[in-house]
Amino acid sequence: MKRVSQVTVRKRLVTVFLFALVFFIIMSFRLGYVQFVIGDMLMDKAEELWSRDIPLKPDRGEILDRNGNVLVENVSAPSVAIVPRQIKNPQDTAEKLSEILNMSVKDAYDVLTMTASVHIIHPEGRKLTEEQAIKIQELNLEGVYIAEDSKRFYPHDEMLAHVLGFTGIDNQGLAGIELSYDDKLNGEKGSLSFFSDAKGHKMNDMADLYTPPKDGLNLKLTIDERVQTIIERELDLAEAKYNPDGAIGIAMDPNTGEILAMSSRPNFHPAEFQNVPAEVYNRNLPVWSTYEPGSTFKIITLAASLEEKLIDLEEDEFNDTGSIEVGGAHLHCWKSGGHGHQTYLEVVQNSCNPGFVTMGEKLGKEKLFTYIKNFGFGQKTGIDLSGEGKGILFKEENVGSVELATTAFGQGVSVTPIQQVTAVSAAINGGYLYQPYVAKEWIDPITGKVVEETKPIMKKRVISQETSEQIRYALESVVAQGTGGKAFVDGYRVGGKTGTAQKVGADGNYMSNNHIVSFIGFAPADDPKIVVYLAIDNPKNTVQFGGVVAAPIVGTIMEDSLRALGVEERENGFEKEYNWPEKPRVEVPDLIGLTKKDLQKYLTNLSIEAEGEGEYIIQQAPKAGETVEQGSTIRIFLSDDNSKSRE
């Protein structure tokens, strides 16, 4: 054995040794790096790689009215799915399919020959009708399948369209409640995932993962289908009669803030929303639109004045000369010549502008604006519908005497219909300002149990119970004796206020002969169950007064709705003391001394009850000169002896 000095070899060996060590360290670090630094990202990729998901669609929740009547439901709307690899004769298949699906043969051919494992023909092959689906199934084409899918169905068609909104092709909410509660209605997608190897073979030693789809919850609204139907009907009638630019109707339960009905014109069918301009389906006018409220706003001024005890409806008086001077400007009353000498109750009944100006002046701008804000104006009501407007108030620092005066009778402010409804509800329900809402309950579609319930949200106490009672009294008298007479409903004590607001044109000035006429009413006055607001934008062929156009419609809505809601008629209501002013009272004629034949000409508007025998009328009740309602009964006493009558 040869022993050599190996100094160099050993030196080099140390180098090699160190190199080896370094390389092993590099390896370990690299592996650790791959394992931990990119680990999470890779885990996700791995899961994706292994699992094959068969998606399972959840059923979208139905939308019901407060009594459980279906407003929106789902119906089967199949889709055409194709597996290109299985299609043997694409040209032939394309021709047959294109005919049924209303698409060009070329487009169909392109789809059928694309590289994809499974493809759903979009959009022509989505949401098929039953006939289309059956036709395709009858053709029995290879590689063409009918895939189950569903679409929204609206049993009441256009009814409540703006509130409900609509869904897109994937049943995703696009507007209204469908959008704002999309998550809950939509549910969660489920899937059947199985782990598979690279070839798509199912891996048997790995458990299949069945994630059931979670169906969307059913939504019960505060809407009452019957009230909604009544309002829809009345809006349709109003549209036919007045050909207005628009119309708005809202009904609310003043004691909770629950919206019972809400509609507007122009409207649309939720299944065919594409057929109307975007501003029609995007704007839910009852919450979106803002305009000058006009006289309906006087309720707020009245509430503030009464709460502050600045006026007494019966005792204090005001003399209306037809206009009032404020800060050098003359503000006119709507009635030329004025209403003359009135109590403040009469001021309210007559909707007398100068009268309300004095109320505003008594309050002063700070107090008036505090009340206006407390009643919720100038901010969103917080209703669970999208696109709500805020309205515009004068900035308090810019309010001079003129602005104060006009605000007091509803000009120079801009509010939304829903703000007016909530504010008036607060004024008449004892002073509680509620947050309006439409989503009442969320119901599990399987168990039928209520999962979530919306409780009324009382935001603020704005006035006292006594003030509220006085307002009810005043507003009831408006309907019984004042400008709101056409809203009178026999048996139900309706209170309310008319409104006629001028519209501001594009040039910033008021438009002539173009008003939004409105009426806001409530009933029964002793215990209000419903508040109804109705506004007609620019009615044609009529005098544009709220009392003329809107009040009778609200009257009809009130009567039908209250009956539908099962509210008992009031028998001993204090309104019985008042007569229907629209029917002129007749003066009882002097019948004494006349013969029976002479009575013929009076029979048209009075009925006669006779006692005794004879040709001549010797006595009558009531006496001549008294006024009675049309159709009242006059009792007469007959005798042959005419001389008795002049006793």
Add this chain to the structure above:
Amino acid sequence: MKNRLKYFDFALMFTPIVLTAFGIVMIYSASMVYAVIKLEVGSTFFLFKQLQWAIIGVGAFFFFALIPYQKYQRIIKFIVLTMLVLLGSVLIFGNNVNNARSWFDFGFMSFQPAEVAKLGLIIYLASVYSKKLKYIHDFGKAVMPPLILTAVTIGLIVLQPDIGTAAIIFLISLSVIVSSGIKFRHLFILGALGIFFITIAVPHLVTDERVARFTGAYEPFEDPSDDGYHLIQSYVAIGTGGLTGEGLGGSVQKLGYLLEAHTDFIMAVIAEELGLVGVGITIGLLALIVLRGLYFAKKCEDAFGSLLAIGISCMIGIQTFINVGAVSGLLPITGVTLPFISYGGSSLLILMISMGILNNIAMQIRKAEFTNTKQTEPIPQQSNNQTVVSISESGGKRWVK
């Protein structure tokens, strides 16, 4: 015989056997699904094949451990000749798999001559340079002649073509040559020559497939469906494993996502099933063999034994590095297997023979040391032990004789 094995080195004796046994377990885990689905044979197909080879390998291991390594020097001409004949004939008679003639298929077993060439060339270079150590600075006389044979060997392998193995053999040769103590000046000349040949060769070697392998290694997500595919699958496997892995048999990536899960990418399966802990132990054991081998190379008084130990250690180290590098995206994928662990009969056999030789070197050194210390003073035995301990620590495991 008992007497001969008396001075065996525990680390070098058992680590290869432990790794081989571990490899058999991992091969079974990685290949059972592949065997059934892809090859439509029994799930234990690869297990039993590797087990056969392992038994043969262990036999060879002990056989070669008992043969004094000095004897190879005497039959060096026979070794070289056998090697060249095998490499030459495989080009003509070899089985054509994937456009490469690298294998002899004897039906019951297949055999890869390039594996033989690895060990053959190490023995040859160790033998030649140990003889020429005295005049190693003479470039023309000492350095050049063996290089010609090396070039021929590598050339034959490139012709198969098997670039991966050729590269490994090149690196192993380089490590032996560098360690032999040639002048750095000569090394530079060699380097320049090498670059010269590579520049000539490269245009012929560059194929789209090979370029793709490079881009696949460095930009795997650029084209994840194709060339980056293997690496991404490997990443996914390693990333899934985390610290302690999914448990033995729990790999999902081996189910067809990782190609060659039981050969080239077995490290990815280890990572997925046993986590960083499993990977760390595997690499640690391999490092133990390499570093322990180099330790004995340094101890060895005999130049031939020293260079032989360097060559064998480097062979294992380089293969490990290239394999792990490919699996972890550090190097392009070249089809290099992980020593002792990956499936592959001829590879395992050659490794076991190499380890037998290395063990013989180690035993001779220890025997010499033992007798030396016994003769002079009895205490250094303990200091010797301490050295062993300190070096073994770098291998990741505390070790006492």
